[in-house]
Amino acid sequence: xxxxxSYRKYIPRDFEEVIGQKNITETLKKAIExxxxxxxxxxxxxxxxxxxxxxxxxxxxxxxxYYEEKKSMFNIIxxxxxxxxxxxxxxxxxxxxxxxxxxxxxxVYIIDEVHMLSNSAFNAFLKILEDPPxxxxxxxxxxxxxxxxxxxxxxxxxxxxxRISVNEITNYLRKICKKxxxxxxxxxxxxxxxxxxxxxxxxxxxxxxxxLDSNKRLLSDRVYNQLGLLDIEYCLKITNxxxxxxxxxxxxxxxxxxxxxxxxxxxxxxxxxxFRNLFLSKERRTIKLIYFSEKRKKEFWIQSKKISKNFxxxxxxxxxxxxxxxxxxxxxxxxxxxxxxxxxxxx
Numbered sequence: 001x002x003x004x005x006s007y008r009k010y011i012p013r014d015f016e017e018v019i020g021q022k023n024i025t026e027t028l029k030k031a032i033e034x035x036x037x038x039x040x041x042x043x044x045x046x047x048x049x050x051x052x053x054x055x056x057x058x059x060x061x062x063x064x065x066y067y068e069e070k071k072s073m074f075n076i077i078x079x080x081x082x083x084x085x086x087x088x089x090x091x092x093x094x095x096x097x098x099x100x101x102x103x104x105x106x107x108v109y110i111i112d113e114v115h116m117l118s119n120s121a122f123n124a125f126l127k128i129l130e131d132p133p134x135x136x137x138x139x140x141x142x143x144x145x146x147x148x149x150x151x152x153x154x155x156x157x158x159x160x161x162x163r164i165s166v167n168e169i170t171n172y173l174r175k176i177c178k179k180x181x182x183x184x185x186x187x188x189x190x191x192x193x194x195x196x197x198x199x200x201x202x203x204x205x206x207x208x209x210x211x212l213d214s215n216k217r218l219l220s221d222r223v224y225n226q227l228g229l230l231d232i233e234y235c236l237k238i239t240n241x242x243x244x245x246x247x248x249x250x251x252x253x254x255x256x257x258x259x260x261x262x263x264x265x266x267x268x269x270x271x272x273x274x275f276r277n278l279f280l281s282k283e284r285r286t287i288k289l290i291y292f293s294e295k296r297k298k299e300f301w302i303q304s305k306k307i308s309k310n311f312x313x314x315x316x317x318x319x320x321x322x323x324x325x326x327x328x329x330x331x332x333x334x335x336x337x338x339x340x341x342x343x344x345x346x347x
Contacts, residue, residue, distance in 0.1 A: 005205070005208050006176060006207060006208050007201050007204040007205065007208075011053060012050070012053055012057065013067040014057060015028065015029055015054070015057055015061075018050050018053065018057070019050070019164055019168055019169070019172050019200055020049065020050070020163075020164035020165060020168045021049070021050050021054065021161055021162070021164075024054065024159050024161065025054065027159075028054065028058055028061075029061075032058075032061050032062060037062060037137065038156070038157035039129075039132045039137060039138065040129050040132065040138040040139075040140070040155055040156045040157065041055075041058075041137070041138070041139045041158075041159065042114075042141075042142070042145075042148070042156035042157070042158045042159070043055060043140065043141045043142070043159050044141075044142055044143075044145040044158065044160050044161065045143070045160060045161025045162065045163075046163055046197075046198055046199060047143050047199055047201065047202070048199030048200055048201030048202050049161045049162065049163060049198065049199060049200065049201075050161060050200070051141040051161050052110065052141055054161075055110045055139040055141060056076065056110065058108070059075065059076045059106075059108035059110065059137070059139070060076070062104075062105065062106050062108065063075050063101075063104030063106055065103075065104060074101065074102050074103055075101050075102075075103060075104050075106065075107055075108060076110065077093075077108070077109050078110045078111075078112065079093070079109065079110070079111045079112070080112050080113060081111055081113045081114050081115070081116040082112070082113040082116045085116045085117045085118050085121055086118060086120075086121055087118065087120040087121045087123075089121065090117070090121045093109060093125075093128070094124065094128050097109075097128060097133055097136050098133060100135050101135060106135055106136065106137050107135060107136050108139060109136065109137070109138050110139045110141065111138065111139070111140050113141070113142060113143070114142045114148065114152075115142045115143070115145075115147035115148055122149050125152070126151055126152060129155045129156075130155065138156075140152075140156060145160075162198075163197070163199070164198050164199070164200050165198070166193040166194050167193075167291075169192075169193035169196060169198075169200055169203045170186075170189045170190055170193045170291075172200065172203075173189045173192060173203065173204075173207055174189055177189070181216065182216045182217070182218055183216065183217045183218065183219075184217075184219075185218065185219050185220045185293075186293045187220040187232075187292055187293050187296060188210075188218045188219055188220040188222075188223045190291045190292055191220060191223050191224070191229075192206050192207055192210070193291065194291050195227070195229075209226075210222070210223060210226055210227075213226055214226070225260075225261065227263075228261060228262055228263035228266060229262065229263065229266055229270060230257065230262050230266060230267055230270035231262075232274070232292070232296060234257055234262075235270060235271060235274035236274075236303060237253060238250060238253055238254070238257075238271070238340075239274065239275075239278070239303060239307075240303070241344075242315075242340070242343050242344050243306060243307060245344050245345075246344075247340070247341060250340050250344060251340070254267075254336070254337065254340060258333070264336065265327070265332070267336055268319055268323050268336060268339060269323060271319055272316060272319040272320065272323065275312050275315045275319065277292075277300050278300055278303060278304045278307060278312055279312045280300075281300040281301045281303075281304035282304050282309055282312075287301065311346055314346045315343055315346060318339060318342055318346070319339070319343075322336070322339040326339070
């Protein structure tokens, strides 16, 4: 049997399986049940959050097709506007819309990355959106709503998809691990969820890569190593040395970090996030905003007791300034070492 990536293997087949977009899926279900369907939809939001997935589910539901039904391919026409963005591409659609579907009730046109259409294509498309045939539904999807003409937006029912939360992605990955018999640490799943930046598709892509490299054992230290990220253990150690003002030991530890294969471009970002977690650990109400296991949260809380809020604020500002400027320096390592000297010098 051919290998199937997790994103394809676990793609939602019904609205109930869609993660993190309950308000939208519930509204779409009611619209279908009450037969109050718009002729044109605009699905907006970040990549990998379920826009195209929901569009395909909606297209099947309005035609009463099951997921496996092959005849749905005659009713669902997909167009990627990133590579088909000319006025001729839109005219091809206009020439087709008057033909009624062979099966089901509706022909559904899903146009992905619709913001990539040229101005002339948008103007041509506007005419068909104003008065589409009764058997046609348009679903437009975009990651950049601000680039869509207001005249297009005004003719669509707009749905704003949100980033999927760390907890929702973690829960989803946990279910896959249990189903696939994968050994995992909670912190490993939380780390994947956090760096995916709200995109379930990105999280699953990272997840697949790590599983292939680790023989079905998803451990947090391996996640850090394979992604070239700075391990929390190093963050805790380097912060302790900074607090003790042991600058030469800081340099030695930084050298060890580089030799271990940590992505140097991610170093200051990881350190910034660590100081952010320490700041949140100063107040019990905000510890819940730290997406790590309870064991890690306790370690942050213990270290936060050794450091003042004022120190953390200065450290965050310094890290932020370094992050903005260090890549323009010809010697990135030197720029980061200067930042570490400055961090050790905070009073």
